[in-house]
Structures are given as structure tokens and as C-alpha cells.
Amino acid sequence: MEGFPYLESKESIQSYLESVAGGEGVGLDDLRLATTLDNRDKLASFRAKFCLPTISDICEGEKLAADSSQDCVYLTGNSLGLQPKGTKDLIVADLDKWAKKGVYGHFHDPVAWLPIEDIVVDESARLVGAKPIEVVPMNGLTVNCHLAMVSFYQPTKDRFKIVLEKDSFPSDFYAVQSQVNWHGYDPKEAMIVMAPREGEHFWRTEDVVQLIEEQGDSVALVWLPGVHYLTGYVFDMEAITKAAHSKGCYVGFDLAHAAGNVELCLHDWGVDVAAWCTYKYLNSGPGGIAGFFVHEKHAHNQQLPRLLGWWSHNRKTRFDMSNVLDLQAGAAGFQLSNPPVLECLSLKASLDVFADTSMRELTIKSRILTGYLEMLIEHYLTKEKRENVAADSSKYMTIVTPSDPKRRGAQLSLQFSFPVKEVHHQLASRGVVTDLRKDGHMRVAPAPLYNSFKDVWTFFKTLELTLK
Template structure:
């Protein structure tokens, strides 16, 4: 696109945007004067869809009306409720419905997946993560190593950017596998790095790991609802994600899990089992031995919290109406415009550390500001911009295409320019 640095241009883009009416389907926070804030923090917590209250209220009404019978008699019966989310979720992550389930929270799901897919031996036991992985991922893999009696200092391999660089290079991961691949049991990579916004080549990573005999899993916390990971085609063994960032399901809401279909009938995989993963036909006959469901459903533990699932369903229905290909297309244009405007500041103190190639990023741009501290972010907040600060010197800005527009992006850069 041939961008222009003017409010009129931004407004003209918004007028032609086929998704513009979806902005009205969300609730925006306001300041004390009742003015709507510029919300660019969907990478941390997505905005609430207006329909969320209606969806949750329906379940509260059915609980009041039916009590326990709501499991079968509610307007949306609770027993199969997670199935109402599966199709729309599968489209967003590029999977078959049988490969996807909404359950638990992200790190819980990560541990459950590592129980099944991290199987260390005396010679093959190491785990690779990117060096600046989200802390919870690093804590989880370190604790798995310790659980198996291994020292994380020996068992954990960090895929690092080169000296003086911010981004990880695939050829460096290839080099690690060439020298240590026969010792690697699992590659567990964040699909889109929370700090830099870099999206990794998932299929190439999967092929590399499998070539050397390792299992491969991805954390899509910053990928689901942001990029299209095409999980089935990628061939990853598993993936996990949360739903409260780009998927707008509310603080602390449930996560999701992907298990590739080649594992769906493998009952020899070790797993931590629970009754909701048991054969639906005999689930309530309490005296049967565990008979796991085929597909990702077989990793479920407990009956799910319906109120949280109602909030997820509300957001997934919005995504389905918009069409994820359309969401992704708008995202690339919005982020490209943000990049263009930041470059136009001609400020030598500003550096975008997120990849310039749109294929290597989602909607987040991480803006490194030389000699800045959190005071800069505080001033932005006071100027009516909700963004995200990460130590030591990065502002994360994520124009989410379902509810942000070109005018948001233009106005943010004007306020940043004034503060600088």
C-alpha cells in the first residue's frame, strides 16, 4: 500500500474497511472524563465483545432455571458445551476439529502435553526454547527437566539472537540441531515471541525437529487470533494457547490445545488422565477403566467452567462472522501503517525491533526507545493510550484488527511524537 501521513488518509482507509463495523461490537475503556481511550493492548488482554454479557447471562439464566439439569436441558447444554467452540477455534489455528479442544489454562496444558510428548532417555533428553521465551514457558520446561531428575543447566538449550541483535535466526537453530540434535527430545518454541513480536517459521522448525528425531510443540499465546499458524499442515506434535489476548475471552479465561491427528489413536502415549477425557458413552458409568477419547478431547481432565466458555464462544462467533483471512489481511495493513508512521518520525532514538517482513510478525510492533524508562509509557497512558511496557526499554503496541482502525494508529503516533 502507498501510505500517507495524514488524518484524512487514515479516515479514508477506515471508510473503505470491510471490517469497520466490527469495531462497534466491542466495549472500549474510557478515561475519567468519559473519553474513549486508544486501546492498543490486545496482545495482553483483548477488549470485551458486547455480546459476551448476553452469552454469560444465558448460562446464568439456565443455571437458575434448571439447576443440575442444565447439563442436558440448557439452551446450550453444558455437557457438550466445549464442542460448540471447536469448529471456530480450529479455523483460527488452522487445524482439524478433532485436533483441537478448549480446556484448562495455557501452562497447565503445556505440562499435560509434555507428559505425553517429552519422553527423555539417557542420551536424548534436552529441550530447546527461544532464549527470551515467556517466563512461564521457561519455568514449565525447567520444572519438567527437574521432575525427570535432570539439571536444567544441562538439559535446557536456549536458541539465542546473535550478539547485538534482537531476533532469532533460523540458521542458528539449524546449527544447534546439527551439533546437538541427537540429544534433543523436544523443541518447545513460542510461535510469536511476546517481547519482539517475531513470528517463527513453524513448519520449518517442525521439519527440522522431526528430521533429528525430536518432538515439536508451540506456544501460541501471542499467535492464536493474531497469525495463522496452520497447525495441521505445519505438522507439529502439539500446541497450546491462551484465549484472553487476541481471542478476547476475558482475564484468566481458558486456554486451548492442539494434538496432531497422527497421535489421536495412540493410547500408548503417557498422559495425566481425567474423567472428561474418557469415552463419552460410558463417562458416567463410574466403574469403567479409563478409555480415552480419540483426538485432542482425550487430554481433557475435568468438566469445564461454562461461564468462561461462554465468553470464549462470544468472541469466536465474532471471528467467524469476520472471517479470519479478512482479519489477518487487515492486520497486515494496520501494522504496515504503524510502521510507516513510526519511520516517518525520523527519530534516531526509536528502533522497531519487530521484523519488517509482514510474514515474520503479527500485529504487534515492539518499539525500542533509546534512553527511555517506564516514565515514557506512563506519559503515553496519561495521554489516553493503553499500550504495554516491557523492561528495559520497549513499548509493545498491537493494533488488533477486529476493533482497532487506521485512525487509532495515526492518533497514537501523533501523541507519541508530542511526548518525545
């Protein structure tokens, strides 16, 4: 199998796609191009490791415009990832152990419950570019955002502000706002909300760095997403971390849309703290256990403010019940309660799939996959193209995700010149699953673990039908 090259620019990706199409003697919108790309895909076999809903599964009771027995085209892994086929076996086996062993299941293999977090720590750390001591599964995402701020938002009279982005995800906004209120500050004064330049959809790294340089002396914490949920924009986490540290600020990231989606190097970048959910690109299931990162440089700092619970205590002496804290080192020392076993097992089922590849390999495919979608839309469905070929050129769309592959992950966000709900309904009736967000954004997320180039082609052709 030939595989895909590692490409870093829009131009090189489109040149590659045009070359493949030319070699096959087909047009860019020809199904045969998608088939050729799928045949070159080294990760194509991973699709079989996931449960793909059929069109009838997702459109029960709906009037359908497609063969209901076919697999749907699932392009919303940025909201909820598909179920790995290994999940059910792990869960059922553990339910059986619970039925047969009761409390003794805490100590019995194949997966003892007492140290359950160990089954996901190493692989989770690898996926976010961390050391095992820096990562722990615990709680839900927003809880972990709050715990991060308990420790790393330490306001003083002169340094009390938090930097976040305009149009932040509500959980981040509420968490920041409530932390500021909790410490007795006025959110209007303590929250620095960054907006993109007028007329632009996302932030320029130089503008973020300049803001930090200008206001950093009054900033306690920079708190940003790794990937912006609405536009799919990837923040330059390395440059932002460097700028924040140069001004004496702590820096943390909400990686909900980044973990399992883009290459991360949290340890090497020196990020202080991060949190992420696992039910999107990490496919752990709805409401799955979240992840938490604290850099190794803080691993043994017992003076760092934090909330404590029984699971913060060293596991070797935890059952001494002395009420004399023997704090665990690293991220594990930020745990409060024992993690839910079934959620850890569900996460493990997905991480077992990730273990057979790497974020670099996934990135290589993701860039070609998303670049293919971008090329099809730009060549056939933008305003300029529609004006040349369509009787009704008032129906068109605009991509509001960066064209630079390094500044996006497995997502394109689209805006439409006509009511987007109409488009969404027509796509769904044909078994194509996307999602809608603020201001009529449609988010389309071809996940490289299980989406194919034929999926992208089918989405494009189905979308094209809605413009007629």
C-alpha cells in the same frame, strides 16, 4: 468498499500507503490518510462488536490531558483483548438458566453444559488450522504446557534435551525447567537456550534449523513460541517442525501470542502439540480457558504417556462409572476435568465474531495497519529523522520487531532513548493504552478486529508530543 490488497513485503505495504496518500493529496502523517484507510477497511464494522473503554474508564482519578468522555485508544490486545458485546448476554442468560434449572442445566438448551466444549471446538480449530479432533478447550495455558510435556517430553539416556529460546516467557521457562528436574536431569545440561545473533533482537530461521541439525540427536522436544511475546517475532513453525522431525524430535509451540493473531496451519505443518491462552487476541476475558492441540497422527495412540481424569473418558460411557478407561480419541482424551461453562461461553462470544471473517482477511488488514504504524515511526520518530528536524534529537525510538510482515503479527515493540515510563504515563493520561515489558520495551498491538487506522494515527501523534 475497495478493501486492501494482500501484501507480503514492507516495500509493497509502504508503496501502497504512499500511493493512497498521493491519491488523496495528503502527507503520510495527515489524519485524512487514516480516515481514507478506515473507509477502505472491510472489517471496520467489527469495531462496533466490542466494548471500548472511555478515557475516564481507564484513567479514573488521574489528571487527564484529553477529553475523558472519548473512547480510549486501546493497543494492548496482545495482553488482554477487549470484551465482545455478545459476552454479557451469553453469560447472563446462562446464569439465569442455572438459577432456574439447577443441575438440569447440564442437559437443557440453549446451551447444555455437559458437552459445553463442543460450542467452541470447530471455530477454534479453524483459527489454528487444525481439525476438530485435534483441538479441545481446557485448563489454563501453563497447565496445558505441562500436559504437553508430560506426553511429548520422553527423555532417554541419549535424547533428553529441550530446545527453547532465550528470553522465553517465564511460564515456558519454568515449565521446561521443572519438567527437566522432574525427570532427574540437570537443566544446565538438558535445556538448550537459543539466543539471537549478537546485536540482533530475534532469531534467524536458518540458525534455528542448524542448531536442530547439529544437536537434534540429543533433543527430545523442541518447545518454542509461535510469536515471541517481547519482540513480536513470528517463528517459522513449518520449517522448524520439519527440521525437528527429521532428527526424530517431537515439536510443540506455545501459541499464546499467535492464536487469533497470525495465520496458523498446525495440521498441515505436522506440529505434534501446541497450547494457547484465549484472553489475548481471542478476547475470552481475563484468565479465560486455554486451548490445546494434539495432531491427528497421535489421536489413537493410547500408549502415549499422559495424565488422566474423568473427562479423558469417552463421553458416551463416562457415566457408567466402571473405572475401566475408555479413552477419548484426539485432543479430547487429554482433558482432566469438565471445562468451566462460563469461560466457554465467554470464548464463544468472541469466536462468533471471528466466524464472520477469516485469519487471511485479518492478516491482510493487520499488515497494512502495522505497516502504517511502522511507516509513521520510521519517517518521523527514529534517530536519523529526529536529527534532521528536532532541536532535541536525543529523544527517539527504535523498532525491535521484524520489518518483514511475514515474521510479525499485530505488534510492534519499541525501545526509547529516554526513560520509557515517562512516555507510558503521558500516553495513558491522554487515553492511549499500551504496555511495558522487559528492558523498557513498549509493546503496541493494533488488533485488526477492533483497532482503526485513526487509532494508530492518534497513538503516533500522542507519541510525537512526548518528544517535545
